[in-house]
Amino acid sequence: MKITTKLMFSLFAATLLCSACVKGPETGRGAKTGGPVRIGFSMDTLKEERWQRDKALVEQRCKEVGAECEIQVANGDDAVQTKQCDNLLTKGVNVLIVAPHNGQIAASIVEAAHKQGVPVISYDRLVRNSDVDLYVAHQVVKIGQMQAQYALDHAPKGNYVLIGGSQTDNNALLLMEGQMNVLQPAIDKGQIKIVTKQFAREWLASEALRIMEDALTKNNNDIQAVVASNDGTAGGGVSALPPQLVGHVLVTGQDASLDAVQRIVDGKQTMTVYKPIQPLAFAAVDSAVKLARGEKVDAKDKINNGKIDVPSLLFEPMVLDKDNVMQTVIKDGYHKLEDVYKNVPKDQWPKQ
Numbered sequence: 114m115k116i117t118t119k120l121m122f123s124l125f126a127a128t129l130l131c132s133a134c135v136k137g138p139e140t141g142r143g144a145k146t147g148g149p150v151r152i153g154f155s156m157d158t159l160k161e162e163r164w165q166r167d168k169a170l171v172e173q174r175c176k177e178v179g180a181e182c183e184i185q186v187a188n189g190d191d192a193v194q195t196k197q198c199d200n201l202l203t204k205g206v207n208v209l210i211v212a213p214h215n216g217q218i219a220a221s222i223v224e225a226a227h228k229q230g231v232p233v234i235s236y237d238r239l240v241r242n243s244d245v246d247l248y249v250a251h252q253v254v255k256i257g258q259m260q261a262q263y264a265l266d267h268a269p270k271g272n273y274v275l276i277g278g279s280q281t282d283n284n285a286l287l288l289m290e291g292q293m294n295v296l297q298p299a300i301d302k303g304q305i306k307i308v309t310k311q312f313a314r315e316w317l318a319s320e321a322l323r324i325m326e327d328a329l330t331k332n333n334n335d336i337q338a339v340v341a342s343n344d345g346t347a348g349g350g351v352s353a354l355p356p357q358l359v360g361h362v363l364v365t366g367q368d369a370s371l372d373a374v375q376r377i378v379d380g381k382q383t384m385t386v387y388k389p390i391q392p393l394a395f396a397a398v399d400s401a402v403k404l405a406r407g408e409k410v411d412a413k414d415k416i417n418n419g420k421i422d423v424p425s426l427l428f429e430p431m432v433l434d435k436d437n438v439m440q441t442v443i444k445d446g447y448h449k450l451e452d453v454y455k456n457v458p459k460d461q462w463p464k465q
Contacts, residue, residue, distance in 0.1 A: 257291020
């Protein structure tokens with residue numbers, strides 16, 4: 114009897130070990146239950162307008178495809194995000210979508226999910242050094258390149274300030290990489306000089322404000338361009354500018370948030386990168402349903418996360434400035450004309 118019990122225990126342990134090694138799509142709970150797919154969406158934050166859009170669109174798509182969805186928001190706390198994901202797994206979700214606060218630390222979330230046969234989709238931000246099943250995002254390096262190229266095209270000479278995002282966010286590093294790819298030749302030729310290059314903690318506008326004020330002081334206000342990695346840091350950078358420089362110093366951004374597009378039509382911020390959120394959110398939900406059912410996701414791209422080449426769905430961003438506001442965010446219904454131009458005299462509004 115003792116031998117039989119030991120043997121049974123050994124077989125049980127071996128089964129658990131094997132299931133931990135198998136990738137989620139082959140053992141996902143959804144394929145077994147036959148009921149609606151249950152999706153857990155772990156979000157870092159809702160503080161920026163764009164993340165509120167992501168949440169609403171994920172919820173909308175889940176309703177449309179008949180999936181159940183539970184969303185947890187960690188508010189920038191890694192320990193909270195890890196605990197929330199554990200909680201979602203305990204509740205029996207079939208698949209996790211994770212927008213990580215810290216791409217390194219979130220690797221433990223992937224490992225915990227895979228131990229239960231639950232596939233994980235890395236959303237917008239890449240989970241590093243893990244066997245994450247799918248990455249759904251915009252072309253992050255390209256966004257950095259677009260910001261830098263726009264700056265060079267419109268301010269080809271002078272002093273540049275680079276304000277990155279949070280260093281715990283892999284996207285901030287990729288954006289800076291893309292920016293430097295474009296800017297380095299101009300630096301080498303002496304056409305531009307980067308006088309400040311810093312990351313803004315937690316993407317905070319207040320951090321960007323501090324970085325910009327310091328740069329202005331050290332360079333006697335002699336700044337021609339601010340390559341800010343998103344609209345929050347762009348807003349901080351604009352706030353630091355003395356009145357005589359507002360509209361004269363080029364300022365980039367990203368996300369096409371309402372306040373940024375208002376600054377653009379007001380002539381305070383120069384450009385942003387518009388990333389339609391609906392394709393991203395819908396692709397994440399549709400892919401989650403497929404992975405949970407053990408079906409194949411057709412991912413043409415691959416992005417290395419330090420451990421594997423992660424199958425990826427990457428969406429195209431676009432430059433937005435005062436010349437194409439009508440053709441982009443307003444045409445798409447992303448923002449309303451009356452909201453974008455509310456600070457502009459009505460007789461100067463464009464015709465629809």
